[in-house]
Amino acid sequence: MSNLNRAGLRAMATAALGLCLGMAHAHAQTSAATEDQALDSLIREAMLYAYPYQEFMKMRHEALEVKDSPTATTLNHFRHSRHLATPKDRWANGPIRDTFYSTSWLDLEKSPLVLSLPETHGRYYVIAMIGADLNTFSYVGRRIGGTKSRKVALVGPRWSGKIPQVDQIVRAPTRDVYLNLRVLVTGEDDLKAAHAVQDGFRIAPVLPTTEDGPRLKPRAQDWGRFVDVANEALVRNPPPGTEQKLLERFARVGICGAACSWDKLPEPVQQRWLALAPEIEKNELKNRLNADRKTADPRRRNGWTPYRLPDGFGSNYAMRAQSAAMSGGILGLEAAEATYFAASVDGNNQALGKGQAYRLHLPQGRLPADAFWSISLYEFVTGGQYMVDNPINRYSIGDRTKGMKFNADGSLDIWLQPTDPGPEKRANWLPTPKENLFYLMARAYQPWPEVLDPSWILEPVQPIKPE
Numbered sequence: 001m002s003n004l005n006r007a008g009l010r011a012m013a014t015a016a017l018g019l020c021l022g023m024a025h026a027h028a029q030t031s032a033a034t035e036d037q038a039l040d041s042l043i044r045e046a047m048l049y050a051y052p053y054q055e056f057m058k059m060r061h062e063a064l065e066v067k068d069s070p071t072a073t074t075l076n077h078f079r080h081s082r083h084l085a086t087p088k089d090r091w092a093n094g095p096i097r098d099t100f101y102s103t104s105w106l107d108l109e110k111s112p113l114v115l116s117l118p119e120t121h122g123r124y125y126v127i128a129m130i131g132a133d134l135n136t137f138s139y140v141g142r143r144i145g146g147t148k149s150r151k152v153a154l155v156g157p158r159w160s161g162k163i164p165q166v167d168q169i170v171r172a173p174t175r176d177v178y179l180n181l182r183v184l185v186t187g188e189d190d191l192k193a194a195h196a197v198q199d200g201f202r203i204a205p206v207l208p209t210t211e212d213g214p215r216l217k218p219r220a221q222d223w224g225r226f227v228d229v230a231n232e233a234l235v236r237n238p239p240p241g242t243e244q245k246l247l248e249r250f251a252r253v254g255i256c257g258a259a260c261s262w263d264k265l266p267e268p269v270q271q272r273w274l275a276l277a278p279e280i281e282k283n284e285l286k287n288r289l290n291a292d293r294k295t296a297d298p299r300r301r302n303g304w305t306p307y308r309l310p311d312g313f314g315s316n317y318a319m320r321a322q323s324a325a326m327s328g329g330i331l332g333l334e335a336a337e338a339t340y341f342a343a344s345v346d347g348n349n350q351a352l353g354k355g356q357a358y359r360l361h362l363p364q365g366r367l368p369a370d371a372f373w374s375i376s377l378y379e380f381v382t383g384g385q386y387m388v389d390n391p392i393n394r395y396s397i398g399d400r401t402k403g404m405k406f407n408a409d410g411s412l413d414i415w416l417q418p419t420d421p422g423p424e425k426r427a428n429w430l431p432t433p434k435e436n437l438f439y440l441m442a443r444a445y446q447p448w449p450e451v452l453d454p455s456w457i458l459e460p461v462q463p464i465k466p467e
Contacts (some may be wrong), residue, residue: 030321039253039269042194043276046250051285051321052134057233060105060176065217071103075211076113078102080198084185087389093326094385094441097396098374099124102181102198105451108156109175111207112163115140115154118200120147124184124371124445125197126337127362129154131174135312136334138170139217142371142447143337146307153206155413164206179203184372186400224262224270224279225256231261284318285325302342302460305443306333308452320456339447344439347460353437355377357417357466360440365412371445374398375414378441379433388438390431403427416440417466 061070063071063079080102084327085095106113115127119139126141140152150167156175163169181201185194214248216232219225234257239247247256253273254265260417262270297305313320313335323332345351346358360375367373376396378385387395397414405427406412415421418434432438442458444451 008115019312036272040276042249042313043253043269043272044280045281045317046253046255046278047273048284048321049246049250049317050226050234050255052232052324053132053237054131054226055229055324056132056134056176056178057214057216057229059178061214061218063103063105064213070439073103075201075213076104076106076197076205076209078104078179078201078203080195082195083191084188085387086393086395088141090384090386094375094376094378095387096374096443097180098184098372098398098400098443098445100185100194100198102179102183102201104179104181104203105177106154106177106179106203107209107211107213108154108159108172108177109212110209111205112153112155112159112161114164114166114204114206115179116150116200116202116204117145117150117152117215118197119202120183120197122147123194123197126182126333127201128180128333128337129170130178130180131172132233133174133177133239134320135173137173137312139334139337140168140170140389141337149200155372162206170456173240175236178231184272187402216389217337223273223276226277227260227262227265227273230255232255234258253435264295281325284320290292301457303345303347303349304341304458304460306454306457307332307340307342309340310334311336317332335447335452338443338445340444340450341441341442341458343439343442343458343461345461346463348463348464351434351437352416352461353433355418355434356414357421358432358461359464360414360416362414364414365410367442367444367458368448368451369444369446370448371401372399373442373444374400375430375440375442377416377430377432377438379436379438379443385439388431388433392426392429392431394429394431397428397430419466421466435452 029138030317055304059071062069063073066073067108071079083101085099097224105302124142125147126139129138130136145168151399152170153163154177155163155169155171157173158175165256172451183194183197185191203252214232214236216229218229220375234247238257250256251260253269254260254262265273299305309323309332332338343352352358374396375398377388379388402410413428415425415429416432417429418432420426440461
C-alpha cells in the first residue's frame with residue numbers, strides 16, 4: 001500500500017473517530033440535560049407536595065410560640081377575634097367583615113378532645129377542621145348539624161383508648177389539627193351578642209396532657225429549613241399509605257419524613273432547590289391573584305374567577321399548595337358551605353382601579369345564598385390586599401347593609417368609585433381607592449344550587465363616568 005493510501009486511511013479513521021467522539025459528547029450532553037430536567041421536575045413536584053405541611057407548621061409556630069403574633073394563643077384553646085375588620089387589619093389578605101374568626105391549634109396524640117358547641121338560636125356558624133396537610137377533613141355548623149347545643153369528640157389517628165359519650169365522633173387523619181370557627185356578625189350593634197356566642201365554644205381534653213410540639217422553627221426563604229420542617233411535619237403526621245410511593249420518589253430530593261434532611265442532600269441537589277424554590281413560590285403559588293395580570297384564568301368569565309373549592313384536594317397537590325400560599329392563614333371552605341368569586345378586571349379585561357368609576361349590577365338584588373352574602377373590596381398595596389380607608393367606613397355591601405336602594409324590578413346596582421356618587425346612589429356606594437388597583441371578592445354562604453353550577457357567574461363590572 002502506498003504512503004498516500006496509508007495517509008488517506010489514517011485521515012478517514014481520524015475523522016470517523018472524531019465523529020464518534022462528537023456524537024458521544026452530544027449524547028452525553030443530551031443525557032445530562034434530560035437528567036437535569038428530571039431533577040428540576042422532581043424538586044417542583046416534591047415542593048408542591050410538601051408546601052402545605054410547611055405552611056401549617058409555620059402558622060402553628062406563629063400562633064403558639066410567637067407571643068406578640070396577632071394570632072397568638074395556647075394549645076387546645078380558642079383564640080377569638082373581637083372586632084370587625086378595618087383597613088388597619090393586615091394580619092391576613094382579604095379579611096372578611098361578615099364573621100368573627102376563632103381559631104384553635106390542637107394536638108390529638110395523647111388524648112381525644114371534646115368540643116362543646118353552644119345553642120346559637122339560628123345564628124350562622126361553621127367550624128372547619130383542618131389537618132396538617134391543609135385538607136379540611138370535617139365540618140360542624142349550621143349547615144351540617146344545625147344550631148342546637150351538642151358535643152363532638154375529636155380523636156387522633158393513632159388513638160385506641162376510650163372515647164367519652166358525645167353526640168358525634170370525628171377521627172382526624174393527623175395528630176396536629178387546626179380549627180377555624182366563623183360566627184356571623186350583623187354589624188356594630190351585634191358585637192356583644194356575637195361575642196357571647198363565641199364564648200360558648202369550648203375545648204377540653206379527655207385526659208391530662210403535656211405539650212410535645214415540633215422541634216424546628218420555620219424560617220421564611222430558608223429552603224433548607226423548609227425541607228427539614230416539612231420532614232418533621234411528615235413524621236408527626238404520617239401521610240396516608242396511598243402516598244408512600246410518592247415519598248419514596250421524593251426521597252431523592254430530600255422529602256420523605258424521618259430518613260430525609262437537607263444536610264443529607266448532595267450539594268448539586270441543594271443548589272437546584274435554592275435556584276428553583278423561590279421562583280416556584282413566586283410564580284406558581286403567590287402570584288395567582290395579580291393586579292396586573294391580564295391573561296385570563298381559564299375559569300374567568302365576565303371578569304370574575306369562581307372559587308368553588310372541592311371537599312378535599314385528593315391528589316391535586318398543586319391546587320392544595322396554591323390554596324395554602326394564598327390563604328394567609330385563613331383557608332377557604334368547600335363550595336357547598338361557601339362559594340367565592342374574585343374580580344380584578346372589568347368586563348373589558350382592564351384592571352380595576354386608578355380612580356375609574358364602575359357599576360356592578362345584581363339582577364336578583366342579591367347573591368343567591370341561604371345564610372348570607374357580601375361583596376368586599378380590597379386594594380393592592382405593598383405586602384398584600386387590604387380594605388380601603390374611606391369617609392363612610394364601608395368596606396363591603398351585602399344582605400346586612402342597611403338602607404340599600406333597589407331598582408323597580410328588584411335588581412340592585414352597586415356603585416364603585418373613589419368619590420361620593422351623590423345622595424341618590426350613596427346608599428349603594430362601595431368606595432374604591434383613589435389611585436391603587438383593587439379587586440372584588442363576592443361571597444355566598446350556603447349558596448343556592450344554581451350558584452354551585454359551573455355555568456353561574458356574576459355580571460361584569462362595567463366602567464362608567466363618575467357623577
